[in-house]
Amino acid sequence: xxxxxxxxxxxxxxxxxxxxxxxxxxxxxxxxxxxxxxxxxxxxxxxxxxxxxxxxxxxxxxxxxxxxxxxxxxxxxxxxxxxxxxxxxxxxxxxxxxxxxxxxxxxxxxxxxxxxxxxxxxxxxxxxxxxxxxxxxxxxxxxxxxxxxxxxxxxxxxxxxxxxxxxxxxxxxxxxxxxxxxxxxxxxxxxxxxxxxxxxxxxxxxxxxxxxxxxxxxxxxxxxxxxxxxxxxxxxxxxxxxxxxxxxxxxxxxxxxxxxxxxxxxxxxxxxxxxxxxxxxxxxxxxxxxxxxxxxxxxxxxxxxxxxxxxxxxxxxxxxxxxxxxxxxxxxxxxxxxxxxxxxxxxxxxxxxxxxxxxxxxxxxxxxxxxxxxxxxxxxxxxxxxxxxxxxxxxxxxxxxxxxxxxxxxxxxxxxxxxxxxxxxxxxxxxxxxxxxxxxxxxxxxxxxxxxxxxxxxxxxxxxxxxxxxxxxxxxxxxxxxxxxxxxxxxxxxxxxxxxxxxxxxxxxxxxxxxxxxxxxxxxxxxxxxxxxxxxxxxxxxxxxxxxxxxxxxxxxxxxxxxxxxxxxxxxxxxx
DNA sequence: GCCGTTTTCGGCCCGACTGTTTTCAGTCG
Numbered sequence: 001x002x003x004x005x006x007x008x009x010x011x012x013x014x015x016x017x018x019x020x021x022x023x024x025x026x027x028x029x030x031x032x033x034x035x036x037x038x039x040x041x042x043x044x045x046x047x048x049x050x051x052x053x054x055x056x057x058x059x060x061x062x063x064x065x066x067x068x069x070x071x072x073x074x075x076x077x078x079x080x081x082x083x084x085x086x087x088x089x090x091x092x093x094x095x096x097x098x099x100x101x102x103x104x105x106x107x108x109x110x111x112x113x114x115x116x117x118x119x120x121x122x123x124x125x126x127x128x129x130x131x132x133x134x135x136x137x138x139x140x141x142x143x144x145x146x147x148x149x150x151x152x153x154x155x156x157x158x159x160x161x162x163x164x165x166x167x168x169x170x171x172x173x174x175x176x177x178x179x180x181x182x183x184x185x186x187x188x189x190x191x192x193x194x195x196x197x198x199x200x201x202x203x204x205x206x207x208x209x210x211x212x213x214x215x216x217x218x219x220x221x222x223x224x225x226x227x228x229x230x231x232x233x234x235x236x237x238x239x240x241x242x243x244x245x246x247x248x249x250x251x252x253x254x255x256x257x258x259x260x261x262x263x264x265x266x267x268x269x270x271x272x273x274x275x276x277x278x279x280x281x282x283x284x285x286x287x288x289x290x291x292x293x294x295x296x297x298x299x300x301x302x303x304x305x306x307x308x309x310x311x312x313x314x315x316x317x318x319x320x321x322x323x324x325x326x327x328x329x330x331x332x333x334x335x336x337x338x339x340x341x342x343x344x345x346x347x348x349x350x351x352x353x354x355x356x357x358x359x360x361x362x363x364x365x366x367x368x369x370x371x372x373x374x375x376x377x378x379x380x381x382x383x384x385x386x387x388x389x390x391x392x393x394x395x396x397x398x399x400x401x402x403x404x405x406x407x408x409x410x411x412x413x414x415x416x417x418x419x420x421x422x423x424x425x426x427x428x429x430x431x432x433x434x435x436x437x438x439x440x441x442x443x444x445x446x447x448x449x450x451x452x453x454x455x456x457x458x459x460x461x462x463x464x465x466x467x468x469x470x471x472x473x474x475x476x477x478x479x480x481x482x483x484x485x486x487x488x489x490x491x492x493x494x495x496x497x498x499x500x501x502x503x504x505x506x507x508x509x510x511x512x513x514x515x516x517x518x519x520x521x522x523x524x525x526x527x528x529x530x531x532x533x534x535x536x537x538x539x540x541x542x543x544x545x546x547x548x549x550x551x552x553x554x555x556x557x558x559x560x561x562x563x564x565x566x567x568x569x570x571x572x573x574x575x576x
Numbered sequence: 577g578c579c580g581t582t583t584t585c586g587g588c589c590c591g592a593c594t595g596t597t598t599t600c601a602g603t604c605g
Contacts, residue, residue, distance in 0.1 A: 025588055029577040059578050097594090099603050132602085136595060184605090197605085222604090227592050229604090239605075241592090254590090259605080266589045271581085277590055 002045045003037050006069050009078050010034035010062075015093050016081040018100035019107075032057045035260065037066075039315070041514040042483060045070035086113040096144040096221075105130055119145050143219075147231070154192045155236060156472060158502045158539055161186060163236050164196045167214060171198070174210040178202040179248065183255035184239075187309045189542040191505045192472055195237035199255050201248040211240045247279040249295035254278035260314030261307075268302050268318065310545040315510075327550045332541045334551040337366035337563055338534060340411065340434055340465060340497065340525030345390050346371040347379035349530040352397050352406070358531030360404040366560040368407035369394045370434050373421040375413035382410065384426040391430055405560045407431040411465055416440040418454025420461070427460035432567060434497065434525075436465035437478065445479040452480050456488045462567045463523050464489065466499040466506040474503065482507075486515050493568040495521040495555055498547075500540035512547035521555045521566060522547075 014030035036057050037044060044052065044066055052063035065075050085107065092103045092115065106112040109130050112121055121127045122138045122145075155163075164182050171180050181187075184197030200207050208228050212220050221229040221237070229239045243251040254262065255278065269276040273284050280292030281301055291297035296306040304321040308329055311317040320326050341355055342348030348355065352369060359367040371390060372381040382390055391408035398406030409432040413421035416439060420427065427433050435455045443451065455461055467485060468477035489496055496515050499506050504527070507515065512522060524540040526533050544554060551557040555566045564570060 023577080026577045028588075032578085057578070061577055097603070101602060132596065134596060140594090195605090222593055224593055227605095229593090255605085257605085259589095263589060270589085275590090279591095 002043060002070075003040055006044060006066055007034045007038035009069065009075055010037065010065075012090065013075075013078050013081060015090055015100075016085060019085065019089065019093065019103050020081075021100070021104060029057070029062070032260075033062050039313075039510050041510055043481070088114045091115050092118060095141065095148060097140050098144065105132070115145060115148070154194050154473060156502050157186065157189065157191050157193055157505075157542075158536075160193045160196055160236060163216075163232060163234065164198070164238075167196065167198065167216070167232075167238060170214055171200070171207075171210060175200075175202075175204045175207050178204045178207055179245070181252060183252060184257060187256045188258065188312055189310045189546055191508065191543065195239060196232075197255055198238065198240045199248075199251050200240060200242045201245045201251065202242075203244070207242055208240070211238075241278070243278060245293075247292050249298060250276070250280045250292045251278045252295045253298050256309050256312060258313050261312040261317070264314055264318050265298075265302065272302065274301070308545065310542065311548065313546075327548050329545045330541060330549050330551045330554055330557065331545075332538050334554070334557040335524060335537055335541065336364065336558065337368070337556040337560060338364055338526050338528070338537065339368040339407075339409070339432060339463065339523050339556055339563075340370050340499070341367060341528040341533070342371050342411075343369060345386070346376070346381055347529060352394055353401070354531055355528065356397065356401055356404050356406055358528075359534055360401075362534035362537070364404065364534065366405040366407060366563070368409040368432050368434075370409040370411040370432070372438075373410055373412045375415060375421040376438055381413070381421075384422055387422060387426055388429055407560075407564075409433060411436050412461075413438055414451060414455040416443065416451065418451040420455065420458055424458070424460055427458075428569075430460075431564065432462050433460050433569075434463045434465040435461045437469055441469060441475075441478045443479065445481060448479045449481040449484055452485050453488050456485070456492050456494050460569060461494060462569055463495045463497055465497045465525075466501075466504050466527070467496055468506050468508070468511070470504065470506050470508070472503045472505065477506070482511050483514065486511075486518050486520055489515070489520045490518045493521075493571050495523045495566075495568070498522055498524045498540045498543050500524065500526045500536040500538075502536060502539055505539060505543050507543070507547075509543050509546035512543060512549065516547060516549055516553050522549060522553055523555050525556070 010030045011034040014027045017027045049063045049067055052058050052066055069075050089103060089107055092098055110121060112118050122142050127133050127138050164186055168180050179201045181199045183199045185193045211228055212223055212230055216232045217230045218233045219231050221231055226242045231237055241255060266276045275282045275284055280289040281298050282289050291301045299306050305324055305326055307317050307321050338359055343352050343355055356367055372379045374381040374383040387410055394406050394408040408430050410430055411434045414435050414437050415421055468480055470477035496507055498512055524544055526536045528534055555563055
């Protein structure tokens with residue numbers, strides 16, 4: 001959480017420097033560092049200056065500022081900048097279509113520093129008096145102001161994927177000769193996304209009109225021969241780019257991003273005497289294209305193995321590709337079991353047998369039934385007696401079903417003091433125990449971390465469920481020290497869950513990668529509360545791919561015997 | 577403000593669309 005605070009301060013510094021018209025490369029340095037810090041897995045406030053400077057993009061000045069923040073809780077440079085402008089000025093900068101130059105003009109020439117003042121200036125015609133401002137610009141700003149009031153901005157990846165799928169289906173029907181692909185953050189599998197990026201390749205004059213006249217278009221933001229943007233109902237922005245078929249690979253590469261990955265790749269191209277853009281890879285000396293049609297050719301020409309889209313985040317994938325050390329990523333087909341599901345015994349919608357058959361239909365060969373424990377009274381959680389009885393029924397039903405093996409488990413609450421909600425002798429009777437937090441989310445970091453570490457220390461805890469408790473776009477993760485949890489899990493042989501509920505996706509990609517790097521096993525589970533829930537497995541697998549995981553890193557890719565043998569309770573027993 | 581296979585100075589990714597500009601600046605991705 002402290003990293004995020006530092007990242008936010010650097011971002012604000014960058015914004016303010018931009019309004020001041022400072023050196024753009026200095027501004028970029030702050031933005032790059034902000035991005036790096038936001039995704040760092042180690043707690044930067046605990047790093048020495050030398051450790052900080054070892055991070056790419058952090059030099060003498062920025063390392064000193066991070067140290068300053070760690071020691072004093074603020075950065076003087078940031079405060080000085082804020083004193084030069086009203087803090088509300090940053091709201092203006094974040095409006096669609098308003099950039100730093102416009103903000104500087106608004107503030108410097110008209111004294112406008114809040115959204116309300118800006119709206120008033122538009123309405124009474126004062127905006128048009130400013131240089132470079134006209135009627136259109138005024139309308140644009142009024143629309144952006146209105147949208148800001150209703151638009152949430154980002155969306156869950158699966159929601160965006162669904163909207164993108166419908167749009168693609170429509171476009172393909174309109175222009176069957178043209179190739180359409182989803183690119184951008186959606187192709188990389190990022191957990192939330194701000195817009196839908198579509199690439200079209202081929203020649204067909206109907207592409208752009210078809211796109212802008214799609215029935216779900218709320219309004220058109222921009223329209224040209226090769227690039228258009230629209231706002232869809234529901235708040236999705238969709239962008240379409242059209243390039244010739246011979247540039248398909250280069251355009252796929254370019255528009256998939258991420259920005260950080262592309263900057264590194266272009267840098268590499270330049271060093272090797274090439275220019276890389278969305279049309280192809282060109283020799284700098286002759287201008288001749290040496291790649292463009294196929295995406296993998298771009299990477300090959302630059303001396304790299306093909307990098308899967310999920311890894312293209314500028315987090316070491318280029319170096320790994322150069323050394324031929326990219327992992328063979330897990331895929332949905334590798335998953336054999338699901339280790340987290342609920343039934344009508346607690347807050348699920350289906351009975352044991354229905355869930356078992358649905359799991360089998362979804363292609364799984366084993367399923368752990370893990371209903372809630374008694375602390376979750378609202379969900380009719382199981383006490384020791386009911387848990388044992390429920391386990392007996394799960395095993396009984398499992399014994400007469402073909403094609404699916406049932407495991408009797410529990411999702412046991414971790415109480416606020418770190419003890420488990422059910423007695424050890426009850427947990428010992430079960431096949432698998434998932435331990436989760438569903439209460440007292442607001443504990444301070446030290447207490448929350450201690451609570452989680454106590455749970456890991458319980459010999460009957462096999463898996464930590466949704467370990468950070470975040471709800472995407474809704475609730476921040478609770479203040480658990482994830483690196484400490486990872487170290488403890490590694491030492492104890494406890495697995496960490498990637499929960500597939502689309503608003504959880506918890507662990508997130510960077511934490512799951514940290515766990516993998518430390519040798520912690522991962523379990524990918526749907527947390528299904530109804531028979532349709534097993535379809536969510538693919539989203540957890542996407543997170544796992546973004547975390548560089550291969551099938552060997554994930555326990556539930558094993559056969560049921562292999563899975564059970566990998567559980568902490570069984571591993572420990574043999575080594576004790 | 578960062579960084580270095582030619583560099584401790586002089587670079588730093590590149591192109592499309594819009595609006596107000598009569599030749600281009602601002603914004604976005």
